[in-house]
Amino acid sequence: MAETNTLIEKLTQLITLQQNQLLAMQQPHTPPPQTPVVTHEPTLHTNLIPIKLDGKNYPLWSQSIRMCLKAREKLKHIKDLPPAEDSPLFTRWDIEDTMVKGWICNSLDKNLYGKFLRYPTAKEVWEAIATTFYDGSDAAQVYDLNKKVNKTKQANRSVEEYYNELQDLWLEIDFRRPNPMECTADIEKFNKFLQESRVYSFLDGLDDKFDNERANVLQMTPFPTLEQAFARVRKEATRQGVMNTGGEAEPQFSAAMYSKGNKGMDKSHLKCTHCGMTKHTKDQCFKLVGYPDWFKDRRKEKGNWSGKGHAAVARADLAHVSETQYLGTGTGHGGTGNISGHVGAGSTFGNLPGNIGAGPSANFLGAGTW
Structure with a gap:
């Protein structure tokens, strides 16, 4: 009798376990709670770029603003017309446009802020600023930039300082005179021609102590890019600095050693x-x-x-x-x-x-x- 009761008890437990498993399979699966992802969307008063438009740096400022707006998929607010006011898209667009307008105005110098804040849309603010400060259509500006390039020389400065000054001028020229080609092949040819011309300008302005390296760069095959030419000259400048006492040339010492150490050389040329x-x-x-x-x-x-x-x-x-x-x-x-x-x-x-x-x-x- 006792054995019978034990057997019945085990069967009851087995049946209960199976019923619980069937109920669990029938109930919908509830995923475990997830930690919400916190996004930091820029606010109306966010400064998108570290510089402010002061009236003299419009090319750099405008490029920086366009880059930031494109990264946030808001570039359409300074390029496209707004939707109609009765469109279901207008409310959302109006909120975003106010945000973009705030970003642009916050990147202006305090003396310029009030002059452009009154425009109703971000596109109108953008166009008003461009009309005020963008003079890229003025050929005199491009002429002056090219004139500065031709006059820029190393003049005993470091190679880096000389190269950076040229790069700033060339970037300004490129902004005012972008590549006019449309075909991919033509764009590549134009850029190659432009690079070669700028290599010549860079080499021409170097100090006389880089005469040998200048000749070496001109003999490189294929012809180097501007960055490659700069890297070669910079390497030579570093070598010359290491070879001189204290890493810096001493003019009197160098001149005396030149006279004494090269007396057997033919210097008639x-x-x-x-x-x-x-x-x-x-x-x-x-x-x-x-x-x-x-x-x-x-x-x-x-x-x-x-x-x-x-x-x-x-x-x-x-x-x-x-x-x-x-x-x-x-x-x-x-x-x-x-x-x-x-x-x-x-x-x-x-x-x-x-x-x-x-x-x-x-x-x-x-x-x-x-």
Whole structure:
């Protein structure tokens, strides 16, 4: 009897379990609660861009505003006409347009804010600002920008500073004179031509110390883009900085080393664009970078130059000869003369032909005439 009761109890539990499973399958599935996603939609007073229109930076400001509106799918509010007021879409559009108008006005300088706030739509605000500040149709502005590009030179500045100044001017030109081509192939050809022209302008304005790198860039195949040319020159500028003491060139040291260390080189093909003399370039010209210490010391020891006639020529050329040439000795005609105590009777000075003789007519660091 007890065993029968136990069996019945087990069967009852089994039946109850099966019934519960059937009920659970029949009930609709309820997903677990999810954490709501919080979005941060810009408000009416949100500043979309970090700059404010001040009347002088319209190209940069307008490009920034267009980019932000496009990212939020609101660009239509400054391009398209509004829907009709009786349209079911008008209420939603009006709310969004007020938001866009607030974004634009909040990006204006406080002195300009009140002048454009009164316009009823974002499109009208946008067009009023463009009418006031956009002068891209004025050919004189484009002419002035190209004139500035042609005058821009490195002028002993860093390569980065020089390159950035050119880029700012070119970006302004591109904004005022966009690519006129429509065909994809023509657009690519025009951009390639424009890049090549700007590489030439960039290389032309570099300092003379980049002459070798300038030639290397021009020989690159295929012809480099502007960014590639800048990267090559910047790399060379870094190398020159590392090779010089303290990472920065010292003009007097460099000029003296150039004179002493290159005396065996053929420099007859070189010509300085500053002083017009030969056998050196502008970046080694003593008149610009300063005279080396050995040259100053010798002048101090022997006093001022007092020669006449050909002595003036010797003085001009002396600014670009080495210490070895300056102290060179030789023999020639005439009487006695003395240059720095190293030239004997009738000496020829370096590679400048001339005779030193005894006489009162001239004095070149001693008695004698040229």
